[in-house]
Amino acid sequence: METVKETDTIVLLDPEKGKKYFLNLSLTKGKFNTEKGEIDLSQLVGMPYGSVVKTHKGHPYVLLPCSLYEYIMFKLNRLTQIVYPKDAAYILLRLDVKPGDLVVESGIGSGALTAVFAQAVGDTGKVISYEKREEFIKNALSNLRRVGLDSRVEVKHRDISEGFDEEEEADALFLDVREPWLYLESAYSALKPGRFMGILVPTANQVIETLKGLEKLPFIDLEVSEILLRKYKTVPERFRPEDRMPAHTAYLIFARKVPEGVLS
Numbered sequence: 514m515e516t517v518k519e520t521d522t523i524v525l526l527d528p529e530k531g532k533k534y535f536l537n538l539s540l541t542k543g544k545f546n547t548e549k550g551e552i553d554l555s556q557l558v559g560m561p562y563g564s565v566v567k568t569h570k571g572h573p574y575v576l577l578p579c580s581l582y583e584y585i586m587f588k589l590n591r592l593t594q595i596v597y598p599k600d601a602a603y604i605l606l607r608l609d610v611k612p613g614d615l616v617v618e619s620g621i622g623s624g625a626l627t628a629v630f631a632q633a634v635g636d637t638g639k640v641i642s643y644e645k646r647e648e649f650i651k652n653a654l655s656n657l658r659r660v661g662l663d664s665r666v667e668v669k670h671r672d673i674s675e676g677f678d679e680e681e682e683a684d685a686l687f688l689d690v691r692e693p694w695l696y697l698e699s700a701y702s703a704l705k706p707g708r709f710m711g712i713l714v715p716t717a718n719q720v721i722e723t724l725k726g727l728e729k730l731p732f733i734d735l736e737v738s739e740i741l742l743r744k745y746k747t748v749p750e751r752f753r754p755e756d757r758m759p760a761h762t763a764y765l766i767f768a769r770k771v772p773e774g775v776l777s
């Protein structure tokens with residue numbers, strides 16, 4: 514049975530309204546004020562997840578572990594744009610990231626995608642993240658530490674215009690930088706033949722520049738895609754889409770490396 518540890522990030526969910534509170538128990542201690550009364554957080558450690566805890570006024574909240582999706586959406590400290598879960602989930606499968614893999618990425622930003630990669634590669638895998646800005650590295654590592662994924666991530670404080678380290682043979686490579694077309698050759702060198710590179714860019718102009726760059730290198734199996742996620746109200750009597758929907762987050766580009774010379 515999974516029980517609450519004193520370093521956990523937990524969710525307290527009001528079953529009536531669906532409202533959730535996200536709390537990191539190493540940072541928030543003592544009495545916590547919900548809109549329906551106080552909960553004494555010290556009583557939660559050791560309780561099984563799924564338990565119901567009551568406020569001092571007797572209102573129930575369900576005690577739940579915070580999922581990585583919830584953490585990224587509601588708790589991760591954002592200093593940069595992040596890769597949203599709808600995109601990250603597709604990226605993971607499209608790059609075929611598995612336990613034991615070495616994933617190389619740049620930059621770390623706030624560590625949202627890094628966390629998704631780190632969870633997928635498991636204890637035997639590793640994520641190497643190249644990032645040029647120290648303040649982002651500090652923040653991202655703190656975000657990763659709070660979900661226990663920092664030990665699977667090695668950060669290299671470097672601008673990728675200096676290239677990726679030669680010893681690296683990535684099972685998957687991802688670029689989330691402003692001008693990815695400048696780094697395609699380095700990315701090509703760092704990737705294992707047959708494996709996938711993914712790139713995320715917010716504008717169509719960046720997609721076009723990247724495609725021009727990819728044409729010059731032995732990458733095949735190109736795809737440009739965009740993921741649209743529509744959420745629905747979960748009331749059976751009035752089942753319909755939510756009123757608002759993010760219209761655009763980013764374009765995704767995927768390509769597969771083949772050895773030099775095979776296409777000529």
Ligand SMILES: C[S@@+](CC[C@H](N)C(=O)[O-])C[C@H]1O[C@@H](n2cnc3c(N)ncnc32)[C@H](O)[C@@H]1O
Pocket residue numbers: 593594595596619620621622623624625626627643644645646649671672673674689690691
């Ligand atoms: C949009 S953020 C990445 C967001 C990240 N994928 C996430 O999900 O949180 C882009 C990051 O790339 C870094 N960056 C941009 N160009 C770079 C370069 N040439 N070398 C290393 N890092 C770079 C930026 O400093 C920034 O942290």
